[in-house]
Amino acid sequence: MTQRVAVLFSVSLCLLFGVLPGFSSVTEQQLNGKWRLTNSNGSLSLAAQVPGCVHTALQQQGYIQDPYFRFNDVSYRWIALDNWTYTITFTVSAQLRAKQKMLLVFEGVDTVASVSLNGIIIGKTDNMFRRYDFSVRDLLRNEEQNVLTVSLLSPVLYASERRKAHSSYRVPPECPPDVQKGECHVNFIRKEQSSFSWDWGPSFPTMGLWKGVRLEAFDVLQLIQVSSVPLYNDSSSEWRLQVDLLLDAVQTTNGRVTLSVPELNSEQSFQTDFLPGRSKRSFTLHINTSSQVKVWWPSGHGQQPFYHLSVKGLQDGSLIFNTESKVYFRTVELIQDPVVGSPGLSFYFHINGKPIFLKGSNWIPAHSFQDQVTPAVLRNLLQSAVDANMNALRVWGGGVYEQDLFYDLCDEMGIMVWQDFMFACAMYPTEDDFLQTVREEVVQQVRRLKSHPSVIIWSGNNENEAALATDWFNIPASQRPLYIKDYVTLYVNNIRKIVQEEDQSRPFLVSSPTNGAESEQEGWVAANPYDPHYGDVHFYSYVLDCWDWRTFPRTRFASEYGFQSWPSFSTLQPISTKEDWSYVSDFTSHRQHHEAGNQLMLLQAALHFNLPNSTYALKRFTDTLYITQVMQAQCVKAQTEFYRRSRSEIIEGKGHTMGALYWQLNDIWQAPSWSSVEFGGKWKMLHYFAQSFFAAVLPVGFEDSDTLLIYAVSDLGHDLKLRAVVTVYSWADLDPVCTLTSELQLVPADSAVPVFKQPVAALLAGCGHCTRLTCLLTFHLEDSSSNQQGPTNHHFLCSPRDAQGLQRPNMTAKVQQDESSFTINLHSDSVAPFVWLDVGNIPGRFSSNGFLMVSKNRTVSFSAWRPTSVAELTASLTITSLRDVY
Numbered sequence: 001m002t003q004r005v006a007v008l009f010s011v012s013l014c015l016l017f018g019v020l021p022g023f024s025s026v027t028e029q030q031l032n033g034k035w036r037l038t039n040s041n042g043s044l045s046l047a048a049q050v051p052g053c054v055h056t057a058l059q060q061q062g063y064i065q066d067p068y069f070r071f072n073d074v075s076y077r078w079i080a081l082d083n084w085t086y087t088i089t090f091t092v093s094a095q096l097r098a099k100q101k102m103l104l105v106f107e108g109v110d111t112v113a114s115v116s117l118n119g120i121i122i123g124k125t126d127n128m129f130r131r132y133d134f135s136v137r138d139l140l141r142n143e144e145q146n147v148l149t150v151s152l153l154s155p156v157l158y159a160s161e162r163r164k165a166h167s168s169y170r171v172p173p174e175c176p177p178d179v180q181k182g183e184c185h186v187n188f189i190r191k192e193q194s195s196f197s198w199d200w201g202p203s204f205p206t207m208g209l210w211k212g213v214r215l216e217a218f219d220v221l222q223l224i225q226v227s228s229v230p231l232y233n234d235s236s237s238e239w240r241l242q243v244d245l246l247l248d249a250v251q252t253t254n255g256r257v258t259l260s261v262p263e264l265n266s267e268q269s270f271q272t273d274f275l276p277g278r279s280k281r282s283f284t285l286h287i288n289t290s291s292q293v294k295v296w297w298p299s300g301h302g303q304q305p306f307y308h309l310s311v312k313g314l315q316d317g318s319l320i321f322n323t324e325s326k327v328y329f330r331t332v333e334l335i336q337d338p339v340v341g342s343p344g345l346s347f348y349f350h351i352n353g354k355p356i357f358l359k360g361s362n363w364i365p366a367h368s369f370q371d372q373v374t375p376a377v378l379r380n381l382l383q384s385a386v387d388a389n390m391n392a393l394r395v396w397g398g399g400v401y402e403q404d405l406f407y408d409l410c411d412e413m414g415i416m417v418w419q420d421f422m423f424a425c426a427m428y429p430t431e432d433d434f435l436q437t438v439r440e441e442v443v444q445q446v447r448r449l450k451s452h453p454s455v456i457i458w459s460g461n462n463e464n465e466a467a468l469a470t471d472w473f474n475i476p477a478s479q480r481p482l483y484i485k486d487y488v489t490l491y492v493n494n495i496r497k498i499v500q501e502e503d504q505s506r507p508f509l510v511s512s513p514t515n516g517a518e519s520e521q522e523g524w525v526a527a528n529p530y531d532p533h534y535g536d537v538h539f540y541s542y543v544l545d546c547w548d549w550r551t552f553p554r555t556r557f558a559s560e561y562g563f564q565s566w567p568s569f570s571t572l573q574p575i576s577t578k579e580d581w582s583y584v585s586d587f588t589s590h591r592q593h594h595e596a597g598n599q600l601m602l603l604q605a606a607l608h609f610n611l612p613n614s615t616y617a618l619k620r621f622t623d624t625l626y627i628t629q630v631m632q633a634q635c636v637k638a639q640t641e642f643y644r645r646s647r648s649e650i651i652e653g654k655g656h657t658m659g660a661l662y663w664q665l666n667d668i669w670q671a672p673s674w675s676s677v678e679f680g681g682k683w684k685m686l687h688y689f690a691q692s693f694f695a696a697v698l699p700v701g702f703e704d705s706d707t708l709l710i711y712a713v714s715d716l717g718h719d720l721k722l723r724a725v726v727t728v729y730s731w732a733d734l735d736p737v738c739t740l741t742s743e744l745q746l747v748p749a750d751s752a753v754p755v756f757k758q759p760v761a762a763l764l765a766g767c768g769h770c771t772r773l774t775c776l777l778t779f780h781l782e783d784s785s786s787n788q789q790g791p792t793n794h795h796f797l798c799s800p801r802d803a804q805g806l807q808r809p810n811m812t813a814k815v816q817q818d819e820s821s822f823t824i825n826l827h828s829d830s831v832a833p834f835v836w837l838d839v840g841n842i843p844g845r846f847s848s849n850g851f852l853m854v855s856k857n858r859t860v861s862f863s864a865w866r867p868t869s870v871a872e873l874t875a876s877l878t879i880t881s882l883r884d885v886y
């Protein structure tokens, strides 16, 4: 009686559903809004918003506090151990009932559920990353109330039961490390893997209807989804658009499909049969060769122009569908070719035939409760990325495939997306039903996302090749082939195969890090997936001195690297109490999910800085938060600059680095992590640094055998002539000691070249009474007309800890208001490194922050994200520099 129809795909592009006169339409009725939510023994029964989740509903109705407050992640563990049922009653409008076919559509169910309509089970769900729909016309009651229930099983219980059912061999890891305070066996459930805890996030195994629910009704045929990919023929210099239509027809009908891009004078019509049921039809629209196609470029390399694709369906002369969507034209290739002077293969991206250095970071879920990731949150984070001169983000495989708006914004802002499939840091089972649900997930996600020019690569998983190759899970040698077989089954024979069938317009990698083509040669699991001669590398080292570039691998592509820091006090304050405000409190260790993380930050900081030692407990705490941010900013700067200056060189067989994506952009809650933007959107010092170290033109300074070198790095598409200007300062005095200037030099388009080279001893000897301990350097690049190109950078000749003559500055600030923002005029009586302006919980952003002050005066602007005043800013402003913390 009930029929479970094949699965549908969510609509990524704007489809003009609804009641348009003149053609048979799809009519829909939303079932979002207020549902009823009950737990398994009925002790709790409350109103719940859909889309939403159990935690959010409990909080909104006052049953629980903010789940992020203090230790609540542990206190609220019971929520995900219970089963919960969502119920809604509704009547179906006459307009819908008149239609021949009616579908109940769930855009996203989190996760394991049984769905009933009027007491009859219509289906089950087991994958948060799939859309589900059910054909329900014959089950719906006319006139009367219908009752729809979704009974969710505890994801923790489900994962553990699936583990038990998989008795033949273990699928590690069994559980997260204790320090993460998480749940076990998350790899057995197709759900956000980090929701069972991560080393930067809490365990909140959510349950709910996390995306919309609705009824859709139609008579003849429904166009469910349009996806399009541009393909470029190099030999004929012609563009064509491959357009896929996902259709659901009630009976066989004969019709005509017309595709057009009017702005490019391109239109084609196709006679076609629409067969009953669900089907995908592909058409190719050749773009008129007499039209000039403007291509989409990554941010910093050009504009992001788009066109309108119109798709019309006609049957017997009447319109049966008519939609319009955006199309962008661009090509992407991953180049893995032999490299002159180096063993191995290159690894870089061509966009529209041009090699592009990827600058950016890694994206994690922006909230434990996805219903709280608002458009404003996404906009703010993505704008922060481009404002820091990033052009790429990797959507990491332990989170979620992001919402449509995320990719729309990346398209508009020119952010390239490295899109992982959602598998991370684990082995995975390969039972038939697991593979089946993954296959459906992959088909749906590829069809949903492939129209986005921002998505430049698919990648099968996060670190699972490395986990196998370097044996993270102590798998006995005799059992290794079994795990490799499962690995190849899942990522190669299933995921890769589906992606290649669905999308020929962009590359696919099986894992990250990987040796790419070399891993394939080695049977998909390379002996050393971290080999710097191939593919991408993830590299972390917390104990080695991060100021020493020799410790970094000279990889082809750095897709993960980073250091932890604490967020600001204003971010921690609302979720903690006074007793928590110490670096050694229970709270401080509770929020740290990385083994020994709090100690490691201080050990790294202590290599170069005096640690805070104020006798005032609160000052000591906030100073410590500050010093962790200084350490992180300086470490990631050193590493990123190393990668950027390595783009043109091969040294000892290694180099041609073409990507630097640090870990991580954003935070899921208020806790120590590798992020550069705090939960809530506040920029850490690292993010201000990123704005400089990702600048299109950048001077990079470093020492090699006591010789100072300055490289000019340029991502500009044209040649430059630049010289380096080095200014030597004494730590004790704001007046420069001396200035050195190099000869003008050619800096070719898209390159990194040395423009200054001098032994440090000679440099200091020619400059007053400077020694390594008494002086420091700033430097910048300028062109032949003495115009500065790129930011000013600095190089310390000793650790600031050892600097002689560094004074505690007397710094004063005056806040003023002008038309569009506020300005802060700073005045200092001495050199001040890492000057940090903080206005507490007033949201907004400074024009620069964390800077080295080597002048008496400096003006910084502040753009507030809510109304504020000079008085409020003045009262909230604190200024900290290095010498203030000890």
Ligand SMILES: *[C@@H]1O[C@H](CO)[C@@H](O)[C@H](O)[C@H]1NC(C)=O
Residues within 6 Å of the ligand: 039, 041, 042, 043, 078, 082
């Ligand atoms: C019902 O379940 C809740 C949540 O799991 C639990 O706290 C409560 O003790 C249970 N009540 C009864 C009567 O079993």
Ligand SMILES: *[C@@H]1O[C@H](CO)[C@@H](O)[C@H](O)[C@H]1NC(C)=O
Residues within 6 Å of the ligand: 040, 041, 081, 082, 083, 153, 154
């Ligand atoms: C949740 O449902 C499962 C399966 O029906 C059952 O085994 C388990 O006891 C239920 N949990 C609670 C807390 O009632």
Ligand SMILES: *[C@@H]1O[C@H](CO)[C@@H](O)[C@H](O)[C@H]1NC(C)=O
Residues within 6 Å of the ligand: 233, 234, 235, 236
């Ligand atoms: C590309 O263009 C060449 C030359 O016009 C043509 O022979 C070839 O079939 C085209 N390839 C595709 C895939 O359309």
Ligand SMILES: *[C@@H]1O[C@H](CO)[C@@H](O)[C@H](O)[C@H]1NC(C)=O
Residues within 6 Å of the ligand: 264, 265, 266, 267, 288, 289, 290, 291
């Ligand atoms: C291509 O565009 C030109 C106008 O620029 C138009 O005259 C011509 O008919 C178009 N060709 C096709 C095949 O549509």
Ligand SMILES: *[C@@H]1O[C@H](CO)[C@@H](O)[C@H](O)[C@H]1NC(C)=O
Residues within 6 Å of the ligand: 810, 811, 812, 827
């Ligand atoms: C700090 O600087 C301000 C302004 O320049 C000055 O008025 C004040 O006396 C100075 N304070 C100290 C302790 O030097």
Ligand SMILES: *[C@@H]1O[C@H](CO)[C@@H](O)[C@H](O)[C@H]1NC(C)=O
Residues within 6 Å of the ligand: 814, 825, 826, 827, 856, 857
């Ligand atoms: C520098 O700042 C001080 C104190 O705010 C001010 O008196 C002085 O005029 C400023 N000097 C310049 C050159 O702007």
Ligand SMILES: *[C@@H]1O[C@H](CO)[C@@H](O)[C@H](O)[C@H]1NC(C)=O
Residues within 6 Å of the ligand: 610, 613, 614, 615, 886
């Ligand atoms: C803090 O450390 C500095 C540098 O080691 C030292 O000079 C100062 O006396 C210390 N202050 C306190 C209060 O221990």
